[in-house]
Amino acid sequence: MRAVKLVGPGTIGLEDVPVPEPGPGEVRIRIGGAGLCHSDLHVLDAGELWPVFGFTIGHEGSGWVDALGPDVEGFAEGDPVIVMLIWSCGRCRACRQGRDNACQVTGSRDAAPTTPGLGPDGSMADYQIVPARFLEPLGGLDPVTSAPLADAALTPMHAINSARRHLASGSTAVVIGLGGLGHLGLQILAATSGARLIALDVDEVKLDAARRHGADLALRSDADAVGRILDLTDGYGADAVFDFVGAQATVDVATGVVAPEGAIRFVGLGGGTFSYGATAFGPLPWGVDVQSSYGGTRADFVEVLALARAGKVGVDTVRYPLDQVTVAIDDLRAGRVAGRAVLVP
Numbered sequence: 001m002r003a004v005k006l007v008g009p010g011t012i013g014l015e016d017v018p019v020p021e022p023g024p025g026e027v028r029i030r031i032g033g034a035g036l037c038h039s040d041l042h043v044l045d046a047g048e049l050w051p052v053f054g055f056t057i058g059h060e061g062s063g064w065v066d067a068l069g070p071d072v073e074g075f076a077e078g079d080p081v082i083v084m085l086i087w088s089c090g091r092c093r094a095c096r097q098g099r100d101n102a103c104q105v106t107g108s109r110d111a112a113p114t115t116p117g118l119g120p121d122g123s124m125a126d127y128q129i130v131p132a133r134f135l136e137p138l139g140g141l142d143p144v145t146s147a148p149l150a151d152a153a154l155t156p157m158h159a160i161n162s163a164r165r166h167l168a169s170g171s172t173a174v175v176i177g178l179g180g181l182g183h184l185g186l187q188i189l190a191a192t193s194g195a196r197l198i199a200l201d202v203d204e205v206k207l208d209a210a211r212r213h214g215a216d217l218a219l220r221s222d223a224d225a226v227g228r229i230l231d232l233t234d235g236y237g238a239d240a241v242f243d244f245v246g247a248q249a250t251v252d253v254a255t256g257v258v259a260p261e262g263a264i265r266f267v268g269l270g271g272g273t274f275s276y277g278a279t280a281f282g283p284l285p286w287g288v289d290v291q292s293s294y295g296g297t298r299a300d301f302v303e304v305l306a307l308a309r310a311g312k313v314g315v316d317t318v319r320y321p322l323d324q325v326t327v328a329i330d331d332l333r334a335g336r337v338a339g340r341a342v343l344v345p
């Protein structure tokens with residue numbers, strides 16, 4: 001079968017490898033679609049700093065059950081399924097509290113929990129082996145275009161759920177960056193919160209999509225953005241800001257518009273920073289709750305799938321054949337993907 005391998009520092013290759021056999025408790029999935037994420041670009045850009053090589057990339061995968069290993073119950077050949085992003089232990093204190101994206105056994109203080117396609121073989125291949133407990137049934141959802149729900153919808157869902165108390169009716173939420181995660185985060189906010197939604201992006205096509213996806217206002221993210229959002233909130237600021245870019249320019253917008261006792265969620269890994277002081281005023285108003293994000297919990301994922309089945313959240317996908325992976329990577333880097341790139345074996 002074909003598999004997109006991280007063959008060396010900053011280098012991928014489409015390789016021909018044996019079809020893997022599922023072991024006890026495992027399932028072989030025939031991949032329908034595999035999402036391409038900015039995190040995959042970060043892996044390539046990390047070069048020699050990335051610690052492991054030789055695995056299949058792709059941490060957003062969906063498809064059909066192809067073969068069952070020994071001792072697997074609850075699945076049958078042909079079932080449409082989606083692969084969970086985070087492979088947690090299920091037994092540690094964090095997992096038992098439902099915080100499986102902070103698993104203390106497969107992850108640590110310095111490392112995210114095990115994630116397929118970022119260590120174990122992932123989904124950019126004809127087939128993938130997955131422990132059965134990390135599969136969710138897709139129900140009526142499409143096994144090709146649903147793959148991005150695994151990360152591009154899960155991760156915003158978690159960030160939004162963690163800021164839920166800031167999103168009551170009458171509040172204002174700002175969504176920065178309407179790419180793969182942002183266009184789904186906006187839909188989740190529209191479907192599950194009472195907040196007025198202001199979307200920011202530098203791309204007019206993405207701003208148009210934002211209007212379709214529930215933004216009350218879609219604004220160009222430029223030097224005037226902070227002033228306009230403060231004007232729209234009578235100078236008070238936004239109750240919640242979701243930054244799906246995380247570059248210095250967007251971090252500056254987020255910290256510049258957040259209201260007192262508001263929330264900022266940095267979801268994009270753009271490397272921006274801000275200084276924080278143990279002071280009453282500045283650089284942030286008092287009481288602001290700031291979090292960065294890694295994935296989401298199983299409970300968040302169950303919610304994502306329910307919203308998708310109800311037709312309230314849908315992925316804008318751009319399909320590429322699996323052997324066009326480098327074209328998809330170039331398009332993503334250049335900002336040419338409207339929604340999420342999905343590789344189809």
Ligand SMILES: [Zn+2]
Nearest residue numbers: 037038039151
């Ligand atoms: Zn990702």
Ligand SMILES: [Zn+2]
Nearest residue numbers: 089092095103
């Ligand atoms: Zn655990």
